[in-house]
Amino acid sequence: MVAGETVLRIGEAPLPGPPARAVRELERERPRWVWADTRESYPPLLTAGVRVSRCHDLALTEGLLLAYEGRYGEPRSARAAHARLRGLPVPDDQPSVPGTLFEPEPLPAEAVAEVLGDQLRRIEALPDPGRFRLLVAAESAGALIAAEMGHDGMPWRRDVHDALLTELLGPRPVHGMRPARLQALADEVAAAFGHPVNPDSVQQLVKAFKGAGVALKTTRSWELKKVDHPAVAPLLAYKELARLFSFHGWAWADQWVRGGRFRPEYVVGGVVSGRWATSGGGALQIPKVMRRVVMADDGWTLVVADAAQLEPRVLAAMAGDAGLARAAGEIDLYAALAQAFGGERDHAKIAMLSAMYGGTSGDAAKLLAVMRQRFPRAYQFVEDAAKAGEDGRVVRSWLGRTSPPPSGRWRELVSGPEGGRAARDRGRFTRNFVVQATAAEWALALMAVLRGMLPDPARLVFFQHDEVIVHCPLDQAGEVMAAVSAAAAEASRLLFGPTPVRFPMETVAVSCYADAK
DNA sequence: TGACCAAGCGCC
DNA sequence: AAAGGGCGCTTGGTCA
Known part of the structure; x- marks a missing residue:
C-alpha cells in the first residue's frame, strides 16, 4: 500500500524511500496495492514512469459498501471510513482538486490497513461476497485505467481540429468575438425578424417569434x-x-489538448449506475463530427471496439430467460427475435427497449404484451425492478451496486396528488438501473481484462460506456483485436459464468476514429 | 460581483 | 426511424 512517503504491503513492515522506486521494485510480484484514493496516489507514479497491475481503492469500495448497507450519502473517503471506525468526527468528502487549497496529511499506513480489514469483513458479510469482490476489483481497475488514460491521453490532431473549425466557422476570432460564419447566421436571423435578436437568448427568441405571429413554448430544435x-x-x-x-x-x-493528446478527467463511478462521468473536457460528449480529429500517430493505429447490443444481452444473461438467451447467442439479437414479433426486427427492438426503459409510446404496449408472453422471465425481471422503484425500495446490479434510495422530497411527492407520476418516474429509473448498471460492470470487466492483455506499448486511450479505443503500433493491430475479443468472452464468464449469451464486439483498426463504423 | 437555475443539446 | 434513462457543459438570466 502507498500512503505518502510510506510504502508497504499487507503483512509487511513499512518500507522507506521514494514511493515510485519502491513500488516499481515490489510490482514485480504483482501485488494488489491498497490505497486511500487512486486519484491521489497513482498519477505521481505514472509521472515517474511506474504502472501497477492491480489495486484496491478504499474510497470507491467504501462508496459501494455504504450504498449497499443503506448508508447512501455518508462520506466515503478512506479518512472518513477510518474516523467512523475510531468513533471520531467524520470529515466531509473533499472535492478532489489536487494541489489546491490544502493537501491533507496522507493517511498513515496503519489506518489504511485498518480500513481495508473493515471493508473485507463487511464484504464477507454480504449475501454474495464473490460478486461484490469482483465489483470492487473492476471498479478499482477502472480507477487505474482512468488515471492512465488521463496520463496518456487520446491522440488529438490540433491542426486537423483547427482546419475543421475554420471550415465550419471561419478563422479563429479574437477573444470575445463570434466567428465570421456564426456572425453571418446571427445577422440572417436578425434580418428575418427585422430587428436585432440574440440567438443565444431563449427569451429574446420566443419574444421575436411571438412578434412574428408564431407562438413557441420552447426553442428546441425539433420544435x-x-x-x-x-x-x-x-x-x-x-x-x-x-x-x-x-x-x-x-x-x-x-485547455484540454497538449502535446497532441486530449487529456480528459474521468470520474470513475461518477454516474449512480456506475457509468463513468467526466469532470472536465467533456470526453463523453464529443460530437461525432469531431471524430476525424482523432488520428493515430504515424506507424500506429486505433483499434476501435464497440459492444453490440450490450444492454439486451445483459438482461438476457441476468434474467436467465432461456428464449431470450438463445437469441442473445446470435450476432444480431434483434434479428433473432424477429420471428417472435411477427417477423419484424424493428418490433423486437422496440419491445426490448421499452421493457428496459419503461417506454409507453406508440406500439410499445402491444409489443410488451408479446414480450411478456414469449420471454416471461426477462419481462418479469425488469417489471420487478420497476415495482421496487415505485414502492420506494432500492435495486441492485448483478454484482451488487445499489441504486440511490428515494429522497425525502420524493416520499412527500408520492403521497400527494401527483404521486402516481413520481412513482412511475422512479419505476422507470430503477427499471433502467438494473440493466444499465450491470452493463457498466460488464464494460469495466472487459476493460480490466483487456488492459492486462495488451502488449507494450499499446494503450487504452478512450472509453465511452460500451466502446473502447486502443492506440497501438500497426503491427500489433491483429494481436490487440484478438485481445478485445478474448476480453469480451472473459468478461461475460466473470460476470455470468456459463451462459449461452454472447457479447460480440464490433472491432476495427483505423487510422482515424471517423473511419470506424 | 458571484452563486445559482433553467434551457438546450451533445454522447451512450 | 423512433422509444428511455443517465450524464456534462455553456449561456443567459435572476437574485442577493
Missing part, C-alpha cells in the same frame, strides 16, 4: 423545425455551430 418562418433555417444552423464553437472550439482545445 423549431415545425415552424414556417425565414428565421428558422439560419437559427438552426447557428445553434449547431455555436455549440461546436463554445463546447469544442479553440478555447476548449487550449
Whole structure:
C-alpha cells in the first residue's frame, strides 16, 4: 500500500524511500496495492514512469459498501471510513482538486490497513461476497485505467481540429468575438425578424417569434423545425455551430489538448449506475463530427471496439430467460427475435427497449404484451425492478451496486396528488438501473481484462460506456483485436459464468476514429 | 460581483 | 426511424 512517503504491503513492515522506486521494485510480484484514493496516489507514479497491475481503492469500495448497507450519502473517503471506525468526527468528502487549497496529511499506513480489514469483513458479510469482490476489483481497475488514460491521453490532431473549425466557422476570432460564419447566421436571423435578436437568448427568441405571429413554448430544435418562418433555417444552423464553437472550439482545445493528446478527467463511478462521468473536457460528449480529429500517430493505429447490443444481452444473461438467451447467442439479437414479433426486427427492438426503459409510446404496449408472453422471465425481471422503484425500495446490479434510495422530497411527492407520476418516474429509473448498471460492470470487466492483455506499448486511450479505443503500433493491430475479443468472452464468464449469451464486439483498426463504423 | 437555475443539446 | 434513462457543459438570466 502507498500512503505518502510510506510504502508497504499487507503483512509487511513499512518500507522507506521514494514511493515510485519502491513500488516499481515490489510490482514485480504483482501485488494488489491498497490505497486511500487512486486519484491521489497513482498519477505521481505514472509521472515517474511506474504502472501497477492491480489495486484496491478504499474510497470507491467504501462508496459501494455504504450504498449497499443503506448508508447512501455518508462520506466515503478512506479518512472518513477510518474516523467512523475510531468513533471520531467524520470529515466531509473533499472535492478532489489536487494541489489546491490544502493537501491533507496522507493517511498513515496503519489506518489504511485498518480500513481495508473493515471493508473485507463487511464484504464477507454480504449475501454474495464473490460478486461484490469482483465489483470492487473492476471498479478499482477502472480507477487505474482512468488515471492512465488521463496520463496518456487520446491522440488529438490540433491542426486537423483547427482546419475543421475554420471550415465550419471561419478563422479563429479574437477573444470575445463570434466567428465570421456564426456572425453571418446571427445577422440572417436578425434580418428575418427585422430587428436585432440574440440567438443565444431563449427569451429574446420566443419574444421575436411571438412578434412574428408564431407562438413557441420552447426553442428546441425539433420544435423549431415545425415552424414556417425565414428565421428558422439560419437559427438552426447557428445553434449547431455555436455549440461546436463554445463546447469544442479553440478555447476548449487550449485547455484540454497538449502535446497532441486530449487529456480528459474521468470520474470513475461518477454516474449512480456506475457509468463513468467526466469532470472536465467533456470526453463523453464529443460530437461525432469531431471524430476525424482523432488520428493515430504515424506507424500506429486505433483499434476501435464497440459492444453490440450490450444492454439486451445483459438482461438476457441476468434474467436467465432461456428464449431470450438463445437469441442473445446470435450476432444480431434483434434479428433473432424477429420471428417472435411477427417477423419484424424493428418490433423486437422496440419491445426490448421499452421493457428496459419503461417506454409507453406508440406500439410499445402491444409489443410488451408479446414480450411478456414469449420471454416471461426477462419481462418479469425488469417489471420487478420497476415495482421496487415505485414502492420506494432500492435495486441492485448483478454484482451488487445499489441504486440511490428515494429522497425525502420524493416520499412527500408520492403521497400527494401527483404521486402516481413520481412513482412511475422512479419505476422507470430503477427499471433502467438494473440493466444499465450491470452493463457498466460488464464494460469495466472487459476493460480490466483487456488492459492486462495488451502488449507494450499499446494503450487504452478512450472509453465511452460500451466502446473502447486502443492506440497501438500497426503491427500489433491483429494481436490487440484478438485481445478485445478474448476480453469480451472473459468478461461475460466473470460476470455470468456459463451462459449461452454472447457479447460480440464490433472491432476495427483505423487510422482515424471517423473511419470506424 | 458571484452563486445559482433553467434551457438546450451533445454522447451512450 | 423512433422509444428511455443517465450524464456534462455553456449561456443567459435572476437574485442577493
